[in-house]
Amino acid sequence: xxxxxxxxxxxxxxxVNEERLDAHNSGDLKSxxxxxxxxxxxxxxxxxxxxxxxxxxxxxxxxxxxKNAISHQGNxxxxxxxxQVKSMFELTRLHRVFEIFPSTAEALENx
Amino acid sequence: MEKRAIEIDIKVPNQTRYLSLxxxxxxxxxxxxxxxxxxxxxxxxxxxxxxxxxxVNAIKYANAEDPDKMVHIIxxxxxxxxxxxxxxxxxxxDINSIPPPDFEKLEDRGRGVFIIKSLxxxxxxxxxxxxxxxxxxxxxx
Numbered sequence: 001x002x003x004x005x006x007x008x009x010x011x012x013x014x015x016v017n018e019e020r021l022d023a024h025n026s027g028d029l030k031s032x033x034x035x036x037x038x039x040x041x042x043x044x045x046x047x048x049x050x051x052x053x054x055x056x057x058x059x060x061x062x063x064x065x066x067k068n069a070i071s072h073q074g075n076x077x078x079x080x081x082x083x084q085v086k087s088m089f090e091l092t093r094l095h096r097v098f099e100i101f102p103s104t105a106e107a108l109e110n111x
Numbered sequence: 112m113e114k115r116a117i118e119i120d121i122k123v124p125n126q127t128r129y130l131s132l133x134x135x136x137x138x139x140x141x142x143x144x145x146x147x148x149x150x151x152x153x154x155x156x157x158x159x160x161x162x163x164x165x166x167v168n169a170i171k172y173a174n175a176e177d178p179d180k181m182v183h184i185i186x187x188x189x190x191x192x193x194x195x196x197x198x199x200x201x202x203x204x205d206i207n208s209i210p211p212p213d214f215e216k217l218e219d220r221g222r223g224v225f226i227i228k229s230l231x232x233x234x235x236x237x238x239x240x241x242x243x244x245x246x247x248x249x250x251x252x
Contacts, residue, residue, distance in 0.1 A: 056223040088160075
């Protein structure tokens with residue numbers, strides 16, 4: 001899976017450079033977030049700008065990251081969701097769980 | 112015999128690397144439904160999604176991730192409905208016994224069947240010779 005990782009203001013930004021976040025590749029994102037939290041990272045922002053399609057496994061990987069954040073006293077937030085991706089969070093009520101920001105910059109201001 | 116405008120019959124190995132290919136075929140097909148009066152882009156996304164979810168069920172659960180098995184998909188467009196059938200060679204499961212997700216609990220899994228049932232008009236899973244079929248129908252009018 002193609003992920004770009006960058007640190008800004010003590011927040012690790014994971015850019016998911018994939019058109020699809022699905023059962024084929026979401027395990028990689030899940031393990032990467034797990035590794036980062038285990039290494040002591042407190043704040044992760046997952047930027048989904050490039051992701052046009054997400055399935056229940058992709059949502060599940062983000063839920064897993066969110067739970068990992070809580071168990072490590074950290075935060076996991078999301079930014080730049082495309083319309084159809086956002087509608088999947090709404091369908092599964094996960095928009096009530098995640099803090100979702102329209103841009104990377106706005107998300108970074110809210111850690 | 113029922114008049115059928117289009118029927119696409121595909122078999123792919125039981126591997127998640129084919130999800131994108133099959134999802135894209137479903138999506139492209141939905142975009143061609145010029146009789147559909149709703150939002151075709153959204154319909155196309157939903158068809159991609161239910162195909163992906165149904166294939167993952169077949170690959171991971173029914174066919175127990177055996178890479179030598181095959182997943183068989185038939186997409187039919189009849190006059191006013193789109194029917195997707197995803198066949199597996201597994202033991203089967205009772206789709207009606209799967210509870211909807213508990214929105215208050217944060218589980219990693221358990222949203223796939225809920226998504227399929229939410230986006231399609233009817234969903235049935237039943238035994239056929241050599242396995243089972245998940246049959247999902249979307250009315251187009």
